[in-house]
Amino acid sequence: MDLFPYFAALQASPIGVFVKDRGATFASIEAVHLVAWALLGGAVLATDLRLLGVALRDVPSKTVSDNAHRWFKIALITLLITGFFMLAGVAEKCHGNFYFWVKMAALFTGILFAFAIKQPLLRRDHAELSPTTLKLVALASLSLWTLVGASGRWIGFS
Amino acid sequence: MYNWVESAHVMTLILCLGMLFLIDLRMLGWGFNSVPASKIAERLDKPMMIGFVAMFITGIVLYLGIPVRTTQSLWFRIKIILLVAAAVNAWLFRRHMQASVGAWDTAPVPPRRTRIGAGLSLTLWAGIVVCGRFIAYDWYDCGKSDNTAFINWAAGCVAATTP
Numbered sequence: 001m002d003l004f005p006y007f008a009a010l011q012a013s014p015i016g017v018f019v020k021d022r023g024a025t026f027a028s029i030e031a032v033h034l035v036a037w038a039l040l041g042g043a044v045l046a047t048d049l050r051l052l053g054v055a056l057r058d059v060p061s062k063t064v065s066d067n068a069h070r071w072f073k074i075a076l077i078t079l080l081i082t083g084f085f086m087l088a089g090v091a092e093k094c095h096g097n098f099y100f101w102v103k104m105a106a107l108f109t110g111i112l113f114a115f116a117i118k119q120p121l122l123r124r125d126h127a128e129l130s131p132t133t134l135k136l137v138a139l140a141s142l143s144l145w146t147l148v149g150a151s152g153r154w155i156g157f158s
Numbered sequence: 159m160y161n162w163v164e165s166a167h168v169m170t171l172i173l174c175l176g177m178l179f180l181i182d183l184r185m186l187g188w189g190f191n192s193v194p195a196s197k198i199a200e201r202l203d204k205p206m207m208i209g210f211v212a213m214f215i216t217g218i219v220l221y222l223g224i225p226v227r228t229t230q231s232l233w234f235r236i237k238i239i240l241l242v243a244a245a246v247n248a249w250l251f252r253r254h255m256q257a258s259v260g261a262w263d264t265a266p267v268p269p270r271r272t273r274i275g276a277g278l279s280l281t282l283w284a285g286i287v288v289c290g291r292f293i294a295y296d297w298y299d300c301g302k303s304d305n306t307a308f309i310n311w312a313a314g315c316v317a318a319t320t321p
Contacts, residue, residue, distance in 0.1 A: 027295055031288040034171070038287065041172020042179045049205065056201045059193050067190045071183065146169070153168050157161045 004095050011091040019089030026089050033082040037149060040075035043068040044145050047122075051138035061134070065122040072114070099158055103151040110144040160223050167216040173209025175283055177202040185276035187267030194263045195272075199255065227319040228293065230300045232312055237289035244282040251275040 010016055019025050049055035050064040087094055094100040118137055121129065183189040184198040221228050228234050254271060262268050268276075296302070298309050301318025 023295070023297060027292060028288075031291045034168070034291055035175075035284045035287050037168075038171045038175035039179050040176075042176020045172055045176050045205070046180055046202070055205055056198075059190075059197065059201065063190070063192060067193075068180070071180075071189060149169055149172070150165060153165045154161075157164075 004092075007091040007095040010088050013088065015085065016088040016091060019085050026086065029082050029085050033079060033086060036075045036078035036082065037152075039071060040079060041145065041149065043072035043075060044141060047072075048138035048142045051134045053135075061126045062122065069119060069122075076111070094155065097155055097158060099151045099154040103148055103155065106144055106147040106151060110141075110148050113140065113144060160220070163216050163219050163223070167213060167220060170209050170212040170216065171287070173205055174213050175209070175287070177206035177209065178283060179280065181206070182276040182280045185268055185272050186280075187265075187273065191266035195265075195268055196255070196259050196263050226317060227299070230313050230315055230317070230319055231293050232298045232309060233289045233292040233295075235313065237286055237293070240282050240286045240289060244279065244286065247275060247278050247282060251279065 011020070019029065046056065047065045047068045050057070050059070050061050056064055118141055121133070121137060126134065180189065181199050181202050184191075184193070184195055190198050221234075251272075254275065258269075262272070267273075298305055298313060299319045300310065300313055300315035305313075305315075
């Protein structure tokens with residue numbers, strides 16, 4: 001299936017034109033995207049480092065994951081909205097960009113993992129879960145979001 | 159090579175600012191309310207500082223990679239001013255916290271002064287990220303014919319950085 005016509009239509013849409021036509025628009029949206037990235041990363045790191053026993057060891061892991069998840073959701077929504085606007089401005093370029101597709105695949109997996117596996121698991125009593133499971137979940141989550149961030153940064157370089 | 163250092167700078171953002179944001183959110187009473195404020199601040203301080211050192215080192219390397227243009231960048235200059243302001247704010251915040259935290263450590267919402275300091279910290283650091291990202295754009299590069307005299311003065315233009 002060739003998605004290029006959809007990408008071209010998005011770039012030609014009022015949203016695409018709005019983002020692309022003024023130099024500072026794209027940059028400003030990009031800057032908000034970066035701030036939200038720091039927040040999302042902080043929420044992911046706090047939870048995962050706690051599950052790995054690296055940070056916040058004397059705070060119950062459920063307290064950490066519950067609180068962090070709230071901010072994870074807020075950051076994710078901000079990232080998705082700003083990300084969509086950024087995409088609209090440079091959709092045709094993104095369509096042919098290898099790292100864009102790597103990021104989309106990692107992002108899709110990351111969201112699925114966070115809401116279908118990680119969060120349902122962490123909502124349970126952590127004492128009932130095996131420490132190995134918790135550590136594996138943390139490692140998978142860290143790897144996924146690192147890939148999302150790094151491949152995202154690389155879209156602009158390639 | 160520049161791209162790798164740049165990416166490292168962006169990736170360590172989540173360690174440095176990610177932890178800072180969580181600490182500030184606790185100080186605003188917007189998260190981790192059941193955990194004593196001092197505990198969040200102390201436990202996340204180390205990862206935050208590791209992230210800060212990594213950002214500082216990669217930042218210096220990025221600066222040295224493009225020194226003339228960066229020195230004459232309006233955004234870089236604003237970023238440095240905001241960094242100094244954030245440092246002063248952090249120092250005042252730490253002093254205020256050491257003096258008074260005993261009285262409000264377990265309060266879900268800390269006192270007004272703490273919240274103002276945390277809000278200021280969040281705002282300053284968001285501004286630092288924005289300015290940092292804007293350095294990459296050439297809107298006000300020295301040598302641009304449509305720069306006003308004020309822009310050229312504020313950017314400290316000596317040599318043209320745009321062809």
